[in-house]
Each structure stands twice: as C-alpha cells, then as structure tokens.
Amino acid sequence: MSEVRKRRFVVARFDPDRDAEPRTQTYEVPCQPDWKVLDALNYIKDELDSTLSHRWSCRMAVCGSCGMNVDGKPTLTCKQAVEGYGDQVEIEPLSNFPVIRDLVVELEGFLEKLQHVKPWIVRAKELAVEAGPVRQSPEELELFTQFSYCINCMLCYAACPVVANEPEFLGPAAIALGHRYNIDSRDEGAHERNEIFRGEGTIFSCSYANECSEVCPKHVDPAAAINQAKFNAVIDWATSLVLPRGGR
Amino acid sequence: MARPAHPHAMAASKPGRTRTAPPRMPPEFPMRGRYRAYTLFDATGLVYLLLGLLALRLAWALGDGEAAWSAAMAGFRNPLYLAFHALALVSVLFVGVRFFRLFPKAQPPKLGPLEPPSAPVILGGLYGAWIAVTLLLGAILAGGIF
Numbered sequence: 001m002s003e004v005r006k007r008r009f010v011v012a013r014f015d016p017d018r019d020a021e022p023r024t025q026t027y028e029v030p031c032q033p034d035w036k037v038l039d040a041l042n043y044i045k046d047e048l049d050s051t052l053s054h055r056w057s058c059r060m061a062v063c064g065s066c067g068m069n070v071d072g073k074p075t076l077t078c079k080q081a082v083e084g085y086g087d088q089v090e091i092e093p094l095s096n097f098p099v100i101r102d103l104v105v106e107l108e109g110f111l112e113k114l115q116h117v118k119p120w121i122v123r124a125k126e127l128a129v130e131a132g133p134v135r136q137s138p139e140e141l142e143l144f145t146q147f148s149y150c151i152n153c154m155l156c157y158a159a160c161p162v163v164a165n166e167p168e169f170l171g172p173a174a175i176a177l178g179h180r181y182n183i184d185s186r187d188e189g190a191h192e193r194n195e196i197f198r199g200e201g202t203i204f205s206c207s208y209a210n211e212c213s214e215v216c217p218k219h220v221d222p223a224a225a226i227n228q229a230k231f232n233a234v235i236d237w238a239t240s241l242v243l244p245r246g247g248r
Numbered sequence: 249m250a251r252p253a254h255p256h257a258m259a260a261s262k263p264g265r266t267r268t269a270p271p272r273m274p275p276e277f278p279m280r281g282r283y284r285a286y287t288l289f290d291a292t293g294l295v296y297l298l299l300g301l302l303a304l305r306l307a308w309a310l311g312d313g314e315a316a317w318s319a320a321m322a323g324f325r326n327p328l329y330l331a332f333h334a335l336a337l338v339s340v341l342f343v344g345v346r347f348f349r350l351f352p353k354a355q356p357p358k359l360g361p362l363e364p365p366s367a368p369v370i371l372g373g374l375y376g377a378w379i380a381v382t383l384l385l386g387a388i389l390a391g392g393i394f
Contacts (some may be wrong), residue, residue: 016267072250072275073282095250095275096257098268106268108260143357157258161283164273167256183357209286210350211274227354235359 004030007085009040011052012092014099022099024090025049037077038066041091041103054103061217064153067094068103074155076217094158110154113170117178117196122189140185147180147225149218156212156222168201172212172222175203179229194236203230250275289346292339299336348374 009029014022027048029040038056045052056066061079068077069092071085082089097105127134156172157163163171178197182190197203203226212222253271278287309320323329351374352367364370387393 014269016269019269022269022272069275072280074274092250092272092275095273096253096271098259098271100266100268106258106260106264106266108264109258112261159274159282161274161277161286164253164257164271164277167254167259171258207290208350208354209283211282211286214282221353223350224353227350228356231354231356235356 004032006087007031007040007082008088009044010088010090011041011044011103012099013052013102014093016101022093031082033083035082037068037070037075037080037082037085037089037091040082040089041077052103053101062151064151067153067155067158068092069095069158074158074215076153076155079217094154096158096160096163097154105154107154110152110157110171110173113174114152114177116170117174117181117193118189119174119177119181121181121184121187122192123186124188134186136185143185144180144183147176147183147220147222150176150180150220150222151218153217155215155217159211159215161209161211162205162207166201166205169205170202172206172226175206175229176220176222176225179225179232182229182232190232191236191240194233197229197233198237203233206230250277285346289343292343295336295339298332344378348378 007029009027010024011027012022013019013025027044029043029048031040036059038059041052041054042056045054054066054068056078057063058065059078061076064076066077067074069075069090070077070080071090072092074094077091091103093099093103093105097110100106150173152173154173160169160172162169175197178193181187182193206223206226208223208227210223212226213220213224216222250272253273255270257271259271274283277283306317306320309316324333348371352364352370355364355370357363365373384393
C-alpha cells in the first residue's frame with residue numbers, strides 16, 4: 001500500500017457577509033491513497049478549518065450533491081479518486097452558478113429550469129386505478145432508460161459554454177429529462193414539451209459542444225438527448241401542420 | 249479564479265434573501281483544455297465565410313468574361329491563396345471528422361416503426377459518401393468526366 005501523500009488544496013472561499021468577491025485559501029492535506037476528493041474536503045472541514053462550506057450526502061455517486069470544479073473540470077468529488085491529481089489540487093464551486101458560500105452554489109435557477117419541461121408523466125386522461133398498470137415492453141423501456149439515470153448533479157450546466165453566455169438556455173439536464181418523458185411510451189405530453197422545446201433558449205440554442213456528455217458521471221449523454229429532441233421537435237412541428245387537429 | 253460568466257446565468261427568476269457571488273465561466277473556456285476543440289470548431293465558420301466570398305468573386309469573374317476568369321485563376325497561385333486553401337482543407341477535415349463522430353448519437357431512437365442503423369453503419373455511410381464525392385469531384389476537375 002502506498003504512502004500518505006501531502007497535497008496542497010487551493011479552495012475557493014466566499015463569505016457573503018465579508019467578501020466582495022470569491023478568494024482562495026490553501027490547505028495542506030495528508031491524503032490517504034484510497035481517498036476520494038470529497039474525503040480531502042471533509043478532512044479540511046473536520047481537522048483544519050471548520051468554516052469551510054461544501055455540500056455532500058451519499059458518498060456513492062447517487063445524490064448528486066458534491067459536484068465541484070476540480071482542477072477546472074466539473075467533477076463529482078465523491079466519485080473521483082484523489083490519486084489522479086498532482087501535488088496541488090484546485091477546488092472551485094461549479095461554474096455558471098451563483099455562489100452562496102465557499103463551494104455551495106445556488107440551486108433555485110436549476111430547479112426552475114427542471115420544472116419548466118414538465119418532468120412527469122402527462123396523460124390526456126388519467127386512467128382509473130381499476131384499469132391496472134400501463135404496460136411497457138422492454139424495448140420501449142430501453143429507449144429512455146439511459147436518460148433517466150440523471151442524478152441532477154448539475155455538472156453538465158457547469159461545463160456547458162452555452163449556459164455561460166445565454167442565461168435563459170434551459171440547459172442539458174432539463175432538456176434530457178424532458179426528452180426522457182417525450183420518448184416514454186406511457187406519456188402523452190410530447191406536444192406540450194415540444195412546444196416548450198421550440199421556444200427561445202431551448203434545444204436550438206445548443207451548439208453541440210458535447211461538454212455535458214463528457215463530464216456526466218452517470219453516462220446519461222445529455223448532448224445526444226438534446227440533438228434527438230431537436231429532430232423530434234421538428235417532426236412534431238411538421239406533423240402538426242399537416243395532420244387534423246395538429247396531430248393530437 | 250475564472251472570469252465572470254453572464255451575471256444571470258443559472259440565477260433564480262426571483263432573487264433569494266441570501267447574497268450570492270456572481271457565477272463564473274468554466275475556467276478553461278474558451279481556449280484551454282477541453283474547450284479548445286469546440287472553439288476551433290466554431291472558428292472554422294470564419295474560414296467558410298471567406299470561402300463563400302471567394303466563390304462569389306469567382307462567379308463575378310466568370311460573368312466578366314474569359315480574361316477576368318483567367319486573371320482570377322492566375323491569382324490563386326499567390327502563396328497567400330495557397331495557404332488559405334490549405335487552411336480550408338484542414339478545416340473541412342476537422343469539421344467533417346468531428347461532425348461524423350457526433351452524428352450517430354444524434355439520431356432519433358425511433359421514427360415510427362423504423363429504427364436508425366447502428367453507429368458503425370452510419371459512420372461507414374458518411375465516410376463512404378465523403379470519399380465517393382471527393383473522388384467524383386477529383387475526376388471532374390482532372391478532366392476524366394465531362
């Protein structure tokens with residue numbers, strides 16, 4: 001087993017009551033070889049500086065709370081081993097998000113965007129319980145399964161160059177989630193969502209940088225979802241022109 | 249610290265009570281690390297704009313008669329034009345390869361009863377069509393056809 005290795009962690013700090021701008025603070029951390037980046041942050045919090053604020057919960061890449069920029073790359077810190085980094089590791093809050101304190105970012109804007117795409121099963125008419133479950137074949141399930149693995153860690157928003165320049169852009173996770181419901185055989189809300197998708201600042205703002213998919217820790221591939229959604233939204237628009245009652 | 253992003257990036261529609269620091273751009277954007285390829289991809293648009301203007305100039309010369317056309321052709325021997333065309337070739341290769349790499353996963357999972365072909369088949373078709381069109385144009389320019 002390899003030795004404990006000391007690393008310098010350069011951590012972004014911001015206290016809304018004292019700081020006009022974010023600043024950095026450096027900590028020497030004796031890293032165990034099996035540590036994740038989150039373990040080093042928890043060491044700082046527990047042993048060196050209890051004023052450091054960062055979010056985390058499950059420690060197993062499920063809750064999506066501990067996303068941060070590590071050496072400039074949006075990273076889920078509970079999943080990323082510290083061994084892959086050099087003697088100095090830079091930790092910053094996720095890019096493109098307002099910062100509440102230190103490494104904690106504001107979630108409200110993200111949650112509003114998620115809600116905007118109606119991320120739930122929409123039915124034209126609710127079925128009675130007595131009608132039983134709506135059945136779905138394994139093939140129908142497979143179409144959207146990949147896009148339902150999103151844990152809302154927001155790394156894709158931090159990596160997206162369009163989000164940085166165009167604040168109204170719905171962004172990768174929200175569009176991928178909307179697309180996931182659009183291709184779910186139980187859902188009947190695709191027309192509504194496609195109208196949202198054809199609006200300003202949505203799917204056609206995406207220039208396919210593919211950065212969202214590069215950083216996604218769950219391999220959801222939001223870039224694929226967005227570009228599939230573009231195609232579906234155009235087909236939906238075209239069919240609504242030629243079919244009676246807009247194809248509904 | 250990275251430079252500031254748009255001040256309202258990912259902000260809530262109604263500001264909360266807590267004062268927040270403004271959002272920052274991704275640290276490596278636009279020219280470092282992972283973003284370099286994306287920025288270069290976008291920058292190739294400038295090359296295509298110049299190519300379009302060049303095509304317009306040639307069409308203009310064609311309308312002005314044989315002397316103007318010959319003069320335009322002679323102008324292409326200028327080293328600057330040669331360098332520009334070499335740059336255009338690199339741009340086309342770069343954009344083509346990047347586009348082809350990303351194209352298969354942008355296909356809709358299903359279109360009615362039809363499913364798109366697998367990624368290797370799509371890639372094979374794209375590269376095959378590219379090679380066929382290149383060979384065809386090469387044969388036309390070499391005088392082999394027409």
